Amino acid sequence: MAQSTAELALITGASSGIGREFARLHAARGGDVILTARRGDALAALKDELQASYGITAHVIALDLGAPNGAQALIAAVQKLGLAPRIVINNAGFGGAGAHIDRDIAAERAMIDLNVIALVTLTHHFARQMATTGGGRILNVGSTAGFLNGPHQAVYFATKNFVNSYSQALDIELRGKGVSVTLLAPGYVETEFAQVADLTQTKMVKAGGATARATAQAGYDAMMAGRAVKISDAKLAFMINWIFPLLPRRMLAKMVGQTQLP
Numbered sequence: 001m002a003q004s005t006a007e008l009a010l011i012t013g014a015s016s017g018i019g020r021e022f023a024r025l026h027a028a029r030g031g032d033v034i035l036t037a038r039r040g041d042a043l044a045a046l047k048d049e050l051q052a053s054y055g056i057t058a059h060v061i062a063l064d065l066g067a068p069n070g071a072q073a074l075i076a077a078v079q080k081l082g083l084a085p086r087i088v089i090n091n092a093g094f095g096g097a098g099a100h101i102d103r104d105i106a107a108e109r110a111m112i113d114l115n116v117i118a119l120v121t122l123t124h125h126f127a128r129q130m131a132t133t134g135g136g137r138i139l140n141v142g143s144t145a146g147f148l149n150g151p152h153q154a155v156y157f158a159t160k161n162f163v164n165s166y167s168q169a170l171d172i173e174l175r176g177k178g179v180s181v182t183l184l185a186p187g188y189v190e191t192e193f194a195q196v197a198d199l200t201q202t203k204m205v206k207a208g209g210a211t212a213r214a215t216a217q218a219g220y221d222a223m224m225a226g227r228a229v230k231i232s233d234a235k236l237a238f239m240i241n242w243i244f245p246l247l248p249r250r251m252l253a254k255m256v257g258q259t260q261l262p
C-alpha cells in the first residue's frame with residue numbers, strides 16, 4: 001500500500017457537497033482523513049470509497065456538531081483515536097431562507113451554533129495545537145454572503161460575515177507561528193445546501209451555480225498555496241472587490257435580498 005505523503009486532515013461536513021469533495025481531493029494526494037458529519041452511513045460509504053481508491057486511512061466520527069458541546073465531543077473523539085490533524089477544514093454549515101421574524105428562533109440559533117460556535121471552538125483548539133507542535137493549515141468555508149448583508153436570509157449572511165472576518169484576522173495572528181488560515185468564499189454551489197435552506201425556488205438558485213468539485217478544488221489549492229482569501233466565483237469576486245463598495249449600502253442590501261426570493 002502506498003505510504004501517505006500528505007498530512008492528516010480533519011474535514012467537517014464530509015457527508016455531502018463541498019466537504020465530500022475536499023475529502024476526495026485530499027485522499028487523492030495520499031492524505032489520511034478524519035471524516036465527520038451527522039450521517040454515519042454516508043461517511044462510511046465515503047470511507048470505503050477513499051480507502052479502496054487511494055490506499056489511505058479514513059476515520060469516521062459521526063456526530064452533531066451543532067449540539068451543545070458538539071465541537072468538544074469531536075475534539076475528544078479525535079484525541080481518543082490518538083490523532084492530531086495538521087489540516088483542519090471547517091466546512092459544515094447550513095442556511096435558512098425566510099424573513100427573520102417568521103422563522104423559528106430555534107432554527108436561527110442552530111445555524112449560529114454550527115456555523116459560528118462549532119467553527120470557533122474547533123479552530124481555537126486545533127490552531128493552538130498546530131502552533132505549539134510545528135504548524136499546520138486551516139481552511140474555513142465562509143461565503144460571498146460573508147461580504148454582504150442578506151435580507152430574507154439575515155442570520156445565515158451574518159454567520160458568514162463572522163466566519164469571513166474571524167478567519168482573516170486569525171490568519172494575521174497565526175502566520176508567524178506556522179499556521180495559515182485560508183478563507184474560502186464561494187458563490188452559489190449546487191449541493192444539498194439549497195434544499196436544506198429552503199432556497200430552491202429563489203432567483204439565486206434558479207440562475208445556477210458552481211459544482212462542488214470545482215469549489216472544493218479552488219479552496220484546497222488556495223489552502224495549500226497559503227492564500228488568505230479565495231473567492232471561488234470569479235464574477236462575484238470582481239463585484240465584491242470593485243463594484244459593490246461603490247454602491248449605497250441600502251441599495252446593495254435590497255439587491256442581494258431580491259436574489260434570496262422566488
Ligand SMILES: NC(=O)c1ccc[n+]([C@@H]2O[C@H](COP(=O)([O-])OP(=O)(O)OC[C@H]3O[C@@H](n4cnc5c(N)ncnc54)[C@H](OP(=O)(O)O)[C@@H]3O)[C@@H](O)[C@H]2O)c1
Nearest residue numbers: 013015016017018037038039065066093188189191192193
Ligand atoms: N452551496 C452553496 O451555495 C454555498 C455557498 C457558499 C458557502 N457554502 C458553505 O459551504 C459549506 C458546505 O455546504 P454545502 O454546499 O456542501 O452543503 P451540503 O451539501 O448541505 O453539506 C453540508 C454538510 O454539513 C453537514 N452538517 C450539517 N449540519 C450539521 C451538524 N449539525 N453537525 C455536523 N455536520 C452537519 C452535513 O452533513 P449531515 O447532514 O450528515 O450532518 C453536510 O455534510 C457550508 O458551510 C455552507 O454554508 C455553501
